[in-house]
Amino acid sequence: MSLTPQHPIGSGFTAASTTSHVIRGISLVGKVAIVTGGYSGLGRETVRTFLSAGARVIVPARDVARAxxxxxxxxxxxxxxxxLLDAASIDAFAKRFVLSGLPLDMLVNSAGIMALPGRTLDAHGHELQFATNHLGHFRLTARLWPALKRTGSARVVSVSSMGHRFSPVVFDDLDFEHRPYNPWAGYGQSKTANILFASELDARGQADGVRAFSLHPGGIPGTGLERHVPVRDLIDAGVIDENGAPLIDPARDIKSIPMGAATQVWCATSPQLDGMGGVFCVDSDIAPLLDANPTDFSIAENQSGKRSNGVAPFAADRDAAARLWEVSERLTGVRFPD
Incomplete structure (x- = not known):
């Protein structure tokens, strides 16, 4: 099994670093960014940070008025x-952007859903977390490819999670047709797909100057992503107290929104990553590779302060990345242009 090289670079940042820290000294004047999920939580903080550094930022949204x-x-x-669940809508958005003639310097795929309590399928019969978190972004990136290539130095950032450890991509049963549905297995599979997608996208895109990264932002209470998680589970995991107040503690990977968005901003903008790509990042640095795949990962473990920051070998598997690419092209009917 060929694995993506995962070597921390000693960036100088920590779990407590914020977007203000990682963007310091970086000008984005003349740069163009698209941020999915850019009207709430981590996405909104990413948009704010990009704008503060001078970028032009476009936020695609299903509910325009709300956004x-x-x-x-x-x-x-x-x-x-x-x-993201409507192929025609994705195609129309991307077509407008590509025809504008603008280069796309940064695409941050930040939108996502988590731990849906029951098995839910999209209009094409795909499990909703996999469809939203991975397939929608796969299609969007493919349709925006001409604009990404225009810059000669674009970056695509996929917001994954340490929750990828809940599950590899189960290629023989992506939609839980033959195995019991589990909310965290569905979420983990989609987050592993985010990592594998970034790995294969980087391998295919670097000749055109397009580099790709994936990342774990941290556990961030109050973004809305946790809406389907029982409150008692969040209390038991030490994410919130008995009154529902966030227990911000970056040492335990429980972060404020500016801390949580720091890694995706770093991946999209930092000169420390020039010439690199295809790696999974955490705490604004490249994450190490775990020695073995996890066997019983839990929310409590992730927030215990004892977890390793590493990426699971099944999410760094280059063969799995190539297989996911082929499966994604088949499921979406979309091929990346040459």
Missing amino acids: KQSLESLPAAEVEPMD
Whole structure:
């Protein structure tokens, strides 16, 4: 099994570093970014940071009115209609952008859903977490490929999670047709797919100057991503207290939104990553590779302060990355242009 090389570079940042720390001294004037999920949580903080550094930022959103209201304090952010579960909507958004002639310097695939309590399928029969978190972003990236190639130095950032350790991509049963549905297995599979996608995208794109990264932002209470997680589970994991207040502690990987968004901003902008790509990052550095695949990963373990920051070997498997690419092309009917 060929594995993606995962070697920390000693970036100088920590779990407590924020977006303000990682963007310091970096100018994005003249750069163009697209941020999915850019009207809430980590995505919104990423948009704010990019704008503060001078970038032009476009936020695709299913609910345009809601997105504009959320971004009211960031009037320079441009909101465009797009639904990650609607192929025609993705195609229309990307076509408008590509025809504009603009280069795309940064694509941050930050939108996502987590731990749906029951097995839910999209219109094409695909499990909803896999469809939203991976297939929608696969299609979007493919359709935006001409604009990414225009820059000669673009970056694509996929927001994954340490929750990838819940599950590899189960190629023989992606949609839980033949195995019991588990919310965390579905989430983990989609987050592993984010990592594998970044690995294969980087391998295919670097000749055109397109580099790709994936990352774990941390556990961030209050973003809305945890809406399907029972409150008692969050209390038992030490994410919130008995009154529902966040227990921010970066040493335990429980972060504020500016801390949580730091790694995706770092992946998208840092000169420390020039000439690199295809790696999984955490705490604004490249994560190490675990010695073995996890066998019983849990929310509590992730927030215990004892977990390793490493990426599971099944998510660094280059053969699995290539297989996922082929499966994704088949399921979406979309091939990346040459």
